Amino acid sequence: MKKNRWKAMAALAAAAVLALSACGNSGEDGSTQAAASADAGDAAAAAPTGTGEGSGEVGKSDIVIAGKSDIKTLDPMGTNDTTSSIAHRHIYSRLIEIDENSEIVGDLAESWEQVSDTEWKFKIHEGVKFHDGTDCTASDVKFSLERAKEMPRVKQYVEQIDSITVEDDHNLTLHLAEPYAPLLAALSHTGTSIVPEAAVTAQGDAFWENPIGTGPMQFVEWVPNDHYSLKRFDDYFKGPGKTTSLTLRIMPEGGARTIALETGEIDMSISVDATDVQNVKANKELMALEKTSVSVEYLAMNCEKEPFNDPKVRQAINYALNQQEIIDVVLEGRGQVANSVMNVNIPGYSEEITGYSQDLEKAKALMAEAGYPDGFKTTLFASGDVRNREAQIIQAQLLEIGIEVDIQLYEWGAFLDAINKGEHDMFISSWSNATMDPDASIFPLFHTKNFGATGNRAFYSNPEVDTLIEQAQKESDNAKRMELYKEIQQKINDDAPWACLFYGTTCTGIRADLKGFVLHPSSANHYENLYYEK
Structure with missing residues (x-):
């Protein structure tokens, strides 16, 4: 019987595993994969850590956390x-x-x-x-x-x-x-x-x-756009957790989440905006847990709509963008320019993939070759304050090659519905690889059969790429499989259905005395064992 391990794949994933740190009130920067990345970390990075288990008796265990x-x-x-x-x-x-x-x-x-x-x-x-x-x-x-x-x-x-x-x-x-x-x-x-x-x-x-379900927490209630609540399942087959109840509040504004964390209104902010990280680090009552992510932030173009059905237009947009400016302004430098549709922490990623860097003359030449020497007007869909700021920078950068962008902001659910239906010209989003397998970074997003809600919201199709993806899914030799993903990434980059923006750093803010939290490499964090000691 096979061991309950990944074997060769696990070794690759471990080699890519991030450096994590619990950055408390020292204010020192911590190097930190899984859902949005920056400092990619080195191959010898430490295993994920967090606040771990406390040594005393369980006290307060009705936990309130907040998300975007x-x-x-x-x-x-x-x-x-x-x-x-x-x-x-x-x-x-x-x-x-x-x-x-x-x-x-x-x-x-x-x-x-x-x-x-x-x-x-x-x-x-x-x-x-x-x-x-x-x-x-x-x-x-x-x-x-x-x-x-x-x-x-x-x-x-x-x-x-x-x-x-x-x-x-x-x-x-x-x-x-x-x-x-x-x-x-x-x-x-x-x-x-x-x-x-x-x-x-x-x-x-x-x-x-x-x-x-059979999970560690039972459903209690969901009040849309306000909160949902869960309670401990005492008959959980792995044994009951330490969290008695878990309430997740919906707080779209990053500053409001940080203030609520500082005042003790919430016990954890799942996502701390880059502009608030230093404030959390400077507070003795809080901890900022950072890591590089396993996600890719990207600008997708609808390949079924003119003029984005022309790869020259898509390539021109890639050459028009300055990803580092987005990182510096929106993330305050806490990110890494993305050279590929795959995150650096996913097995199969290769630093040899040729990406794009800003070259306005080349972008203008490609626009002229595509028949748009004077540019065109288009729309860009986004959701949330952070992505609105990204969109504004992209708007200004694309204007340099004559593309006038109308930014259209949506609530998250409406945003997903719109891009699933292909209503967009362009949109900004990210893809987080929850399984840590390269197939999950490629197949849902770029195979022709997955148009729309399944993941391919760029409506990109290349029969050669489809064939390579299918070969990689069947390949049992891990080294050969990784080479196939390298080839796939380069072909997708060349076709440019996305403009890859950055791999970010995620930061979770928690009360310093909260126990039982461990950061997961893919951000698939568990919250059923959070508590305070008596």
């Missing part, structure tokens, strides 16, 4: 955004989990075995209960994965599963249509969360108004 935006749905298969995944990660369990050391370990799966290139056997833990007290069985796993295959936003993680055989309540076999190297990593994604077949079937859409 609201969840889109409580259905883990109904969306693929990072914000919603926080709730999903705590309400539901999955077969597989990627731990804080970037290793693949079991979640519901007690063990697994690869029988052949296209056959995987899983044994799930016995005695696992859903929040309503009913048993979780292999049939629920089969139902959930088959449901995920039908859901456009997450199907890419499980579509290679051809059929599922349930042997008994705790054993099942996944039969793949063809070899699929990223399978274990894909099964850690929140879109593969396990839900109760009987309840979902009986209740239909009503189930998602009061959902149940």
